[in-house]
Amino acid sequence: MTTENAESSRLDDSFHVFDTTLRDGAQREGINLTVADKLTIARHLDEFGVGFIEGGWPGANPRDTEFFARAQQEITFRNAQLVAFGATRRPGGDAAQDPQVKALLDSGAPVVTLVAKSHDRHVELALRTTLDENLEMVRDTVSHLRSQGRRVFVDCEHFFDGYKANPDYAKAVVRAAHEAGADVVILCDTNGGMLPAQIQAVVATVLADTGARLGIHAQDDTGCAVANTLAAVDAGATHVQCTANGYGERVGNANLFPVVAALELKYGKKVLPEGALAEMTRISHAIAEVVNLTPSTHQPYVGVSAFAHKAGLHASAIKVDPDLYQHIDPELVGNTMRMLVSDMAGRASIELKGKELGVDLGDDRALIARVVERVKERELQGYTYEAADASFELLLREEVEGRARRYFRTESWRAIVEDRPDGTHANEATVKLWAKGERIVATAEGNGPVNALDRAMRLALERIYPQLAKFELVDYKVRILEGRHGTESTTRVLITTSDGNGEWSTVGVGENVIAASWQALEDAFTYGVLRAGVDPTE
16 A cells, blocks of 8 residues: 655645545445455545545455455555544453454554444443443544554544434544544434534534534435535535445435535535546546446436436527536536437537537528427337437438438348247347348347347448447347337337447337347447448448
8 A cells, every 4th residue: 555656646634535435335235346346446536536545444354354455565545545444442441452443553554434432322222331431432442543653533423313312422422532632523424314404503513612623424315415515514524424426325425526526616625636526427437337336327417417408498508608507517527518319309409419429510400400300200209319329310410411321221130039848048030131232141149039130230241341340239228118009019229339449329119129129230230330430332
């Protein structure tokens, strides 16, 4: 855990951004981090520029113990300091002899966060000790760690609920930690039930009554974790604890990214290194990939829909000035403005979307009107272009150029699913295509009829268009739309394809899932070849 050349890049100590993704965030249902995952996330967070990364509880489980050992050898922290998490010593014991406290020291982390009980009922019912002994546990553990050269933060667990029940005792725990040498005492809304006005009032009172440097740790059970964190800052807290993308137990923690963006862009506080904020969207999505959770499309600042505009009225205003319907320039946080094309689209939406896709519509009002009407007609049939930019670009180019982009022509296709006596299934597809004047017939098997069609199309076309070898279907969504004729229904398929350098999405609509999938595959292959810079030959 080397820190060479780190001090010059770190911000001053007047305000802390403290990340607990690797400890508290990992408690989210569905997240199960390996040591390698934790090391990768730690590197991302350090690159982003947080001041402190809480790595876990060394000694509590082998994974966290291994993480701290490997972090010392494998990571050179440029911006962050690694933090070990643990509890105060046991009741009736001695911090210097406590094995859990020793594990914190053995971790090698320069900073330790201690969790301490600050709710009187938790002291008596969970710790099964006296209120005075709990205060002594805080003093003894903080003092011992300080004597060993560690910087100490103290998390006052259940502080706000404890303050409601017994404010004098809750404040006594803060004083005990502060007087024993804790650099920061963090007030924790462990159950996540507080509201911003309550947080602000309590933090202001505790700050005035104790003189301790205070931090805030907010859970999101009322949907107010970010607001509660900022309310605590308004009241004088100078240390915020967050998790990437709001990961955490139950509904999660205060989300690191909107908290940091608000501090930098709304409060004017310099809490990240120069240029780091512009990497925020990338870092958010990178961490989501590591934990294997799809990034939230509607997450503030970093979601792909955070600066997406659909209504025609909005588009008309944005064409004049993007700030009319955006609270910040999305490039400040590494995001981009997107125009969504739907049956709500007007002329301005189409013009802006064309510009975004690099298709020059000029001032041809008749052309734009045709595109608007065609989109509305297609969406009535079940198509959607909000999440299928590639299909929309093909439609747009067809109207601009007066003909469809065509690299191949479909004569026919079929997919067969064979139900075998042993309970297994065989999926086979045959496609008959024309490309560069040549008729091509190809048959392939696959894991399902759609996969078989995909393989057959590749088999048919890869010789003529070798670019297809790089294409990979990375996402596939099916939706059954409302039936229009008795019991009949319409199926919509959205496909996302990658060539290793980027992704594009296409849409197909048909009377069944196979027909809809074929349409989406045709668009996906056509757009991919167009993207590769190949001129159409038919």
